[in-house]
Amino acid sequence: MSDNLEHNGYFGSVEYSSRDGLLHGKVTGISDLVTYEGGSVKELKEAFEESVDDYLDTCKELGKEPDRFYRGVFNIRTSSEIHRELSIMAERKKMKLNELVNKAFNFLVKNEDKVLK
Known part of the structure; x- marks a missing residue:
């Protein structure tokens, strides 16, 4: 539960x-x-x-900050196939891989209820 x-x-x-x-x-x-x-x-x-x-x-x-400090940096483990596809997609869009992944993260955050049912 x-x-x-x-x-x-x-x-x-x-x-x-x-x-x-x-x-x-x-x-x-x-x-x-x-x-x-x-x-x-x-x-x-x-x-x-x-x-x-x-x-x-x-x-x-x-006099302490209550929130956890988030650096904005973390590792993501995925399959080599997904890594390859994302890298190719980023190159086709003339983007850095981080930029592409951040766009995907932004989409997920804004559409959480639709994407994660």
Whole structure:
């Protein structure tokens, strides 16, 4: 079982522990580990929102940036065939491979609901 929660621009996971009979999760997209749990969906959502608010308050008190630093650089593993096809496509369009891939990423971000059903 997996889903997501959202509060003040922060997202959190939703997991179920059959061992404990509890719902639990963690705030994603931050460097720190912030977790929450609840016995029902309502309790989990409330615990998530409280955890996000507490986290932001703590960061403010400490003068710390709450968000994870994203450099904009990461490796992608794909098949040699896809790598070849993308490289050829980029050359045909007179683009760098990074530029082509970024256009694809932008399209995905703008059309997430249509592409990832």
